[in-house]
Amino acid sequence: xxxxxxxxxxxFVQEKEAVTLDCTYDTSDPSYGLFWYKQPSSGxxxxxxxxxxxDQQNATEGRYSLNFQKARxxxxxxxxxxxxGDSAMYFCAMREPMDSNYQLIWxxxxxxxxxx
Amino acid sequence: xxxxxxxPKFQVLKTGQSMTLQCAQDMNHNSMxxxxxxxxMGLRLIYYSASEGxxxxxEVPNGYNVSRLNKREFSLRLESAAPSQTSVYFxxxxxxxxxxxxxxxxxxxLTVV
Numbered sequence: 001x002x003x004x005x006x007x008x009x010x011x012f013v014q015e016k017e018a019v020t021l022d023c024t025y026d027t028s029d030p031s032y033g034l035f036w037y038k039q040p041s042s043g044x045x046x047x048x049x050x051x052x053x054x055d056q057q058n059a060t061e062g063r064y065s066l067n068f069q070k071a072r073x074x075x076x077x078x079x080x081x082x083x084x085g086d087s088a089m090y091f092c093a094m095r096e097p098m099d100s101n102y103q104l105i106w107x108x109x110x111x112x113x114x115x116x
Numbered sequence: 117x118x119x120x121x122x123x124p125k126f127q128v129l130k131t132g133q134s135m136t137l138q139c140a141q142d143m144n145h146n147s148m149x150x151x152x153x154x155x156x157m158g159l160r161l162i163y164y165s166a167s168e169g170x171x172x173x174x175e176v177p178n179g180y181n182v183s184r185l186n187k188r189e190f191s192l193r194l195e196s197a198a199p200s201q202t203s204v205y206f207x208x209x210x211x212x213x214x215x216x217x218x219x220x221x222x223x224x225x226l227t228v229v
Contacts, residue, residue, distance in 0.1 A: 004158065035217045045159075045206060045220035091158060093217075103149075103174065104218065106158025 003027065004094055004107035012113050013082050020067070021077040021110050023092030033095035034075040035104065036066065040088040048090075051075055087114045118142055122207050122221035129197040129228045137192040137224050139207030147210040148190035149174075149218065150182060152203040159206065165190050197228045 005024045013019045025034065036048040051059045051066045059066045067076040079086055089111050093104040120141045129135055141148065146167045151159040161174030165184040179201060181193045194201060204225050208218035 033217075037217075043204065043223045043225075045208075045218075045223075047217050047219070050217060093158070095217075103161050103164065104159070106160070108156060108158050 003096075003105045004092055006090075006092055006107035006110050008110045009108075010111040010113070012115055015084060015114050015116050016081055019079045019082050019086075019112065021079075021090050021092075021112065023075045023077065023107060025073050025075060025092075025094050027073075027094065027096060029096060034066070034068070035093045035095070036064070036075075036077045037091045037093065038088045039091065039109070045091075049077065082114050084114050084116060087112060120207055120209055120219050120221035122205075122224055124224060125222065126225050127227070129194075129226065131198060131228060133197050134193065134195050135197065136194075137205055137207070137226075138189070139191060139221060140189045141207075141209040141219070142188065143209060143211075143219065144187070145209035145211065145219070146187070148184065149208045149210070150180075150190070150192045151206045151208065152176065153206060153223075154203050162192065162205075194226075197226075199228045202226060202228045 003026050007022050032053045034051045038046045038048050049059050049061045049064045049066050051068045058068050063080045065078045089109045091109045092107040123138045149164045150162040153159050160176050162180050163182040165171045168187045171182050183191045204223050206223050207221040210218050
């Protein structure tokens with residue numbers, strides 16, 4: 001079973017509009033973390049935002065915010081006032097305990113295209 | 117610049133050839149990772165090293181070997197390349213603070229023909 005599901009393979013959004021990228025997850029561990037990464041066409045993976053399972057408030061980083069709904073097991077990324085440079089692949093990932101370390105489980109990604 | 121450096125950036129191999137992907141980080145991170153990225157899929161963990169001197173298998177280790185040469189360097193070796201290993205390979209290292217995930221290298225695009 002998929003542990004991280006990103007249901008939107010691709011999205012087109014008008015510049016300056018807000019955009020929400022969906023992510024649902026599945027875990028039975030009470031301690032977990034959720035990450036969003038951006039991958040522009042150049043290929044590098046850029047960390048955007050993190051939400052811990054015990055965090056009381058939704059995480060925010062500049063124009064990025066994470067809409068964390070624990071009961072629904074969703075961790076949607078919200079980008080406010082989108083810019084052309086936001087066009088990229090976006091990946092949601094979940095940290096799971098693994099022995100003394102941990103690994104990230106990744107979703108398949110959403111391709112976001114911002115239209116001028 | 118501080119970060120994770122991967123070499124080479126591009127490589128074409130013939131089936132059966134061997135090669136080593138190099139990775140070095142200068143952030144004094146203990147943990148290092150090798151992932152592969154295939155079209156339409158998220159990253160999948162090949163091998164990881166929790167600390168210098170230790171390595172462990174990830175989700176897709178078959179056909180690969182790794183070496184944690186020292187705290188800075190973590191290499192990935194393909195002993196006999198196969199077309200199924202055509203992929204983009206990412207090396208990453210991890211902050212001690214779990215809130216900040218991984219720092220990634222720029223990737224190696226490998227094609228096996």
